[in-house]
Amino acid sequence: MIDTHSHIYCDAFDEDRDEVVARAQQAGINHIILPNENLKSVELLRRMHSQYPDYTSMAVGLHPEEVRPDYLEELNAMRHMLDSDEFIAVGEIGIDLYWDKTYRNEQMEALKIQLQWCVDKDIPFIMHCRDGMDEILEVMDSMPRLPRGVFHCFGGDAEDVKRLRQRGDFYFGVGGVVTFKKSTLPALLPEIGLDRIVLETDAPYLAPVPMRGKRNESSFIPYINDFIAQTLGVTPEEVSRVTDRNARTLFGLDAG
Ligand SMILES: [Zn+2]
Numbered sequence: 001m002i003d004t005h006s007h008i009y010c011d012a013f014d015e016d017r018d019e020v021v022a023r024a025q026q027a028g029i030n031h032i033i034l035p036n037e038n039l040k041s042v043e044l045l046r047r048m049h050s051q052y053p054d055y056t057s058m059a060v061g062l063h064p065e066e067v068r069p070d071y072l073e074e075l076n077a078m079r080h081m082l083d084s085d086e087f088i089a090v091g092e093i094g095i096d097l098y099w100d101k102t103y104r105n106e107q108m109e110a111l112k113i114q115l116q117w118c119v120d121k122d123i124p125f126i127m128h129c130r131d132g133m134d135e136i137l138e139v140m141d142s143m144p145r146l147p148r149g150v151f152h153c154f155g156g157d158a159e160d161v162k163r164l165r166q167r168g169d170f171y172f173g174v175g176g177v178v179t180f181k182k183s184t185l186p187a188l189l190p191e192i193g194l195d196r197i198v199l200e201t202d203a204p205y206l207a208p209v210p211m212r213g214k215r216n217e218s219s220f221i222p223y224i225n226d227f228i229a230q231t232l233g234v235t236p237e238e239v240s241r242v243t244d245r246n247a248r249t250l251f252g253l254d255a256g
Helices: 017-026 042-051 071-084 104-121 133-141 158-165 185-192 218-232 236-251
Strands: 031-034 056-060 087-096 125-130 149-151 171-174 197-199
Touching: 017 218, 031 042, 031 236, 042 056, 056 071, 071 087, 071 104, 087 104, 087 133, 104 125, 104 133, 125 133, 133 158, 158 185, 171 185, 185 218, 197 218, 197 236, 218 236
Parallel strands: 031 056, 056 087, 087 125, 125 149, 149 171, 171 197
Antiparallel strands: none
16 A cells, blocks of 8 residues: 555654554555645755655755745745655645635646646656635646546535546546545545556644544555545555556556
């Protein structure tokens, strides 16, 4: 099993990061992908990755909630980082208008710039979307070519899946939310199809049932894996096998 989205580098894990990794390995998690937040957090990702070079991979990008008036300077610095090939994806990027719509236009411009990096470098995006699907589609429609990528912690409906698929063959990140009692995501899983699902925690947030409310970590991935298996009527091994293959294909990771 691969955790395609963990913020294990953040300070919520400063006290016990190595133990959290050990628990993940014991739980059968064979790789963790680290999505970036802003220019400052890149150093935290690098520190984590240098300790676990084979077990982790890094993305770089500006999170939509981190878009401020000086976002072009942050993006410029990040763009240069992509020349080194130390990053396997651009993320997390996207649109988040849930708390604050002040920088809506800047978020859209930042998204467009970063999606173009993916096209130029032939690497995938990790997309964050909260109250921003229309904006994301508008940005996508303004581009001549779109890269591959994943809609992390996907919270859309069947219509959103359809609208996205009219534009590209994307992957959908499924995490703890799918196990929540009121989630509409389980009903959407057959529509998405196992072939386009990747597993994720979004640690430290959104821990799955029965760990809901606790700090999330990669060792909780089996709860999500097994819930998907039950929902789709396949074995947990099948979900692990296919979602691993999906993640390795999308992110260009070596098999094994
Ligand atoms: Zn995240």
